[in-house]
Amino acid sequence: MRPAVAAVSSGRLSALGARVLCSGPVGVRCRSSSASSSTDLHVDTATSETEKLKTIDDLPGPSMSKTLYWILCKGYADKAHLMQDLQKNLYGPIWRSRFGHYNLVNVASAELISQVIRQEGRYPVRALLPHWKEYKDLRGQAYGLHVDTGPNWYRIRSALNPKMLKLQEVRPYVSVILQVVDDLLRRIELLREKSPDKTTVPDIASEFYKFGFEGISAILFETRLGCLEEEVPKDTQRFIKGLNDMMYLSGLVPLFPKWTRSFLPFWKGFVQAWDDLSDVSRKLVERRMRELEQNSEAQKEGLYLTYLLSNDKLSLAEVYTSIMELMLGGVDTTSNTLSWPYDLSQMPYLKAVIKEVLRLYPVVPGNARFVAENDLIVGGYWFPKETQFHLCHYSVCHSAEEFPEPENFIPERWLRPGESAGGAYSRALPTVNKHHPYSYIPFGVGVRACVGKRVAELEMYLALSKLMQRYQVCPEDDAPVIEPKTRTLMIPGSPVNLRFLHRA
Ligand code: HEM
Numbered sequence: 001m002r003p004a005v006a007a008v009s010s011g012r013l014s015a016l017g018a019r020v021l022c023s024g025p026v027g028v029r030c031r032s033s034s035a036s037s038s039t040d041l042h043v044d045t046a047t048s049e050t051e052k053l054k055t056i057d058d059l060p061g062p063s064m065s066k067t068l069y070w071i072l073c074k075g076y077a078d079k080a081h082l083m084q085d086l087q088k089n090l091y092g093p094i095w096r097s098r099f100g101h102y103n104l105v106n107v108a109s110a111e112l113i114s115q116v117i118r119q120e121g122r123y124p125v126r127a128l129l130p131h132w133k134e135y136k137d138l139r140g141q142a143y144g145l146h147v148d149t150g151p152n153w154y155r156i157r158s159a160l161n162p163k164m165l166k167l168q169e170v171r172p173y174v175s176v177i178l179q180v181v182d183d184l185l186r187r188i189e190l191l192r193e194k195s196p197d198k199t200t201v202p203d204i205a206s207e208f209y210k211f212g213f214e215g216i217s218a219i220l221f222e223t224r225l226g227c228l229e230e231e232v233p234k235d236t237q238r239f240i241k242g243l244n245d246m247m248y249l250s251g252l253v254p255l256f257p258k259w260t261r262s263f264l265p266f267w268k269g270f271v272q273a274w275d276d277l278s279d280v281s282r283k284l285v286e287r288r289m290r291e292l293e294q295n296s297e298a299q300k301e302g303l304y305l306t307y308l309l310s311n312d313k314l315s316l317a318e319v320y321t322s323i324m325e326l327m328l329g330g331v332d333t334t335s336n337t338l339s340w341p342y343d344l345s346q347m348p349y350l351k352a353v354i355k356e357v358l359r360l361y362p363v364v365p366g367n368a369r370f371v372a373e374n375d376l377i378v379g380g381y382w383f384p385k386e387t388q389f390h391l392c393h394y395s396v397c398h399s400a401e402e403f404p405e406p407e408n409f410i411p412e413r414w415l416r417p418g419e420s421a422g423g424a425y426s427r428a429l430p431t432v433n434k435h436h437p438y439s440y441i442p443f444g445v446g447v448r449a450c451v452g453k454r455v456a457e458l459e460m461y462l463a464l465s466k467l468m469q470r471y472q473v474c475p476e477d478d479a480p481v482i483e484p485k486t487r488t489l490m491i492p493g494s495p496v497n498l499r500f501l502h503r504a
Contacts, residue, residue, distance in 0.1 A: 053377060053380060053381060053382040054380060054381045054382070055381060055382055055383075056096055056103060056105065056381065056383060056387070058381065059094065059095055059096040059105070059381065060090075060091040060092065060095050060096070061087075061091055061095040061096035061097055061098065061106075062087065062090075062091075062095075062097060062098075063098060064098050064099055064100065067097060067098075067099075070083060070086070071083075078485040078486055078487055078493070079485065079486060080365065080366070080486035081362075081365040081366075081394040081395075081484065081486050081490055084106070084108055084365070084366065084392040084394050084395035085394075085395050085398070087106065087108075088108040088392065088395050093107065093108045093109035093112055093379070094106065094107050094108070094109075094112055094378065094379045094381065097390075102388075103387070103388070104388050104389075104390050105378070105383060105387055105388065105389050105390070106389075106390045106392055107378065107379070107389060107390070107391055107392065108392035108395040108396060109396060109399075110396050110402060110435070110436035110437070110438040110439035111436065111438070112378055112379050113391045113392075113393075113396065113438045113441070114436070114437075114438040115376075115377075115378045115379065116369055116371070116376065116378055116389050116391060117369070117391075117438070117445055117446055119371065119374065119376040119377075119378075120369050120371055120446060120448075121371060121372065121373035121374055122154070122373065122447075123149060123150045123151065123153055123154055123372070123373065123447075124369055124371070124446060124447065124448040125149055125153075125369070125370040125371075125372050125448075126367065126368045126369060126370065126448065127368050127370050127388060128370060129146055129147055129250075130254070131250065131253045131254055131270070132146060132147050132250070133147045135270070135271060135274050136321075138271070139274070139275075139278070141278065141317065141320070141321055142315065142317035142318040142320070142321045143321070144156065144318065144321035144322050144324075144325050145157060145160065145321075145322060145325050145326075145451075146325055149372065150372075154447075155313075156314065156318060156322060157447070157448075157451070158313075159308070159311075159313035159314050159318075159322075160308075160322055160326070160451055161451060162307070163303075163304055163307050164304075164451050164452065164454060164455065165451065165453075165454060166454065167454055169454070170454040170455050170458050172303065173219050173303060173455065173458060174458065174462070176218045176219060176303065177215055177218070177219070177458060177459055177462050177463075178462060178466075179218070180211060180214050180215045180218055180228070181211075181462050181463050181466045182466075183211075183214065183228040184207065184210075184211045184228060184463060184467075185466060185467070185470060186228075187207060187210075187228045188201055188207065188467075188471075188500055190230075191207070192500055197499075199499045199500055199501055200476050200497055200498065200499050200500075201497070201498055201499075201500055202495060202497045203495040203496065203497065204339060204496050204497070204498045205335065205336065205339040205491065205492055205495065205496055207228075208334075208335035208336070208338040208339055208463075209331070209332055209335040209336075210227040210228050210335075211227075211228065211335060211338070211459075211463060212330065212331045212332060212333075212334045212335035212338075212459070213225065213227045213240060213331050213335075214226075214227040214228055215330075215334070215459045215463075216326070216327060216330035216331060216334070216452075216455070216459075217284075217327065218303075219303050219304050219455060220303075220304050220305060220323055220326055220327060220330070221281075221284040221285070221288065221305055221323065222288055222302060222303045222304070222305050222306060223284055223287070223288070225239065227240070235280050235283070236280075238276050238279075238280055239276070239277065239280040239281075241273075241276070242273045242274070242275075242276035242277040242280070243273075243277060243327070243328060243331060245269060245270075245272070245273035245276075246270065246273035246274055246277060246328075247328070247488060248488075249266055249269050249270040249273060250270065251488065252266045252270075253266050253267055253270050277324055278320070278324065281320060281323060281324040281327070282320055285305065285309075285319060285320055285323060288305050288306065288309065289309060292306065292309060292310075304323075304326075305319075305323060308322070308323065326451070326452065329450070329451070329452055330452050330455065330456070332363075332489060332491075333363050333364065333452075333456060333489065334456045334459050334460060336361075336363045336489055336490070336491045336492070337354070337357055337358060337361070337363050337456075337460060338460055338463060338464065339491070339492050339496050340357045340360070340361050340492070340496075349411055349412075349414075349415060350461055350464055350465055350468075351414070351461070352411035352412065352413075352414035352415055353411045353464075354457070354460050354461070354464070355411070355414045355440075356409055356410065356411040356413065356414060358442040359397045359398075359403065359440060359442070360398075360407075360409060361484050361490055362393055362394055362397060362442045362490060363442070363489045363490050363491075364393070364442065364444070364489060364490070365393060365394035365486055365489075365490045366390055366391060366392055366393055366394060367390075367391040367393055367441070367444050368388065368389060368390055368391060369388075369389045369391065370386065370387075370388050370389070371383075371385055371386070371387055371389065372385060372386055373385060391441075393441060393442070394490070396438070396439045397439055397440050397442075399439070402435040402436060402439040402440075403435060403439070443456075467500075469503070470502070470503065471500040471501060471502060471503060472500075472501045472502075472503055473498055473499070473500055473501075474498070474499050474501070475496075475497070475498060475499070476497045476498065476499055479497065480494065482494055482496055
């Protein structure tokens with residue numbers, strides 16, 4: 001049984017784009033009580049002090065059969081986020097989940113999350129991804145951001161950070177994102193016209209998905225893939241399918257032993273999906289390389305790929321892998337976040353709205369850390385290195401202690417003193433911005449935090465502001481309440497059908 005966070009929560013906490021944040025067996029070795037000799041720990045563990053500390057064996061938590069019962073019989077299969085709350089209520093803010101030989105330590109308070117992060121070491125790992133590594137070895141590909149660890153991960157990450165992490169670095173992407181936003185608006189107009197009432201766009205999440213795909217590929221590959229066209233090009237279809245299949249199968253492959261691969265379809269499908277992704281991605285990179293060779297001026301207009309190709313920080317093999325992995329992170333994280341704020345017509349403060357959406361519906365509901373470098377002390381318990389932690393972000397940002405009226409959508413809570421939402425939406429909230437900093441970490445935290453945060457924000461601000469300028473957006477009549485579900489990421493549980501009414 002796969003012990004990853006996802007399994008606990010029954011969904012994959014895969015990340016990247018943080019979809020493959022944590023999936024696949026994580027070789028967790030949770031020793032019991034013997035004292036550690038680690039000197040890396042930020043707290044003194046190599047003394048008799050550690051012997052006084054409790055260990056993983058003292059932690060409360062469900063047996064594997066109980067977890068399976070919740071998942072299979074109590075309807076938590078696609079409600080991983082709610083399982084965080086269920087277990088926190090039963091066991092308190094720190095508990096252990098068992099999956100055969102594997103253990104997972106869940107932490108569900110801002111203070112405990114901060115303790116894990118403070119001890120995550122110089123080269124934090126979310127979770128090991130042995131099946132990704134196996135594919136890369138099979139095809140002789142470079143490991144990249146997700147499979148590499150230690151100083152090599154750091155070297156790759158340092159090469160990818162520029163032109164991504166700072167606001168001024170992502171500004172040059174505005175014009176290309178605006179072109180993609182224009183295509184989105186054209187497509188919405190087309191779909192409205194096709195609808196019986198001439199206003200409703202069904203399943204807006206799938207349109208935002210195409211927008212997310214197009215937007216991020218326009219920046220990364222510096223080319224338009226045509227996702228928002230009526231006729232989507234063949235290679236683009238292959239790319240989209242490859243990405244979906246890979247993410248889906250990435251959660252299934254580790255569940256089955258290798259000897260089943262000759263008759264079960266999962267591993268073959270996983271390899272095929274990666275092959276398709278790699279093939280299309282390689283073609284796009286090679287096209288840009290040819291352009292750069294043929295036209296020396298092209299470099300000046302270059303965005304992200306040109307930057308990667310124009311310096312020698314990464315080998316060509318690492319550029320192929322990295323650009324593809326950035327794509328994996330950037331597609332449906334942004335688009336699923338865009339799917340929620342459908343009452344924006346009444347929300348003047350866009351940034352506050354996006355923040356509140358990411359609090360109520362964090363697209364990555366749980367994060368993870370596999371602390372490889374040192375032992376840790378968390379919540380008064382001692383853990384040896386190579387313990388897998390699940391950081392229950394959903395549960396923490398829905399906690400009433402951190403956010404008053406946690407289940408209500410209140411963007412005003414993010415406004416600074418002096419800022420006002422205006423009109424009927426002004427509400428004085430005494431606890432504005434009073435939450436613990438680790439109670440709201442939708443993009444993760446530390447050196448391993450989301451590399452695409454700034455690009456994601458830019459895409460969301462530009463898309464939503466343009467949409468709101470043109471339309472008043474509201475749910476269709478008699479629309480049901482849409483509950484989130486966790487399927488790797490947190491997504492709307494049923495199609496979101498929206499009415500787009502032209503503003504006068
Ligand atoms: C609403 C949009 C997004 C959200 C909420 C989000 C969230 C996250 C989270 C929680 C992580 C894990 C961070 C950690 O372990 O502390 C992550 C990692 C990552 N994200 Fe995003 N992400 C978003 C958009 C994007 C975009 C647009 C890109 C691509 C440009 C991207 C690329 C990545 C990559 C490559 C990683 C792995 C970083 C590493 O392991 O060093 N993400 N993201």
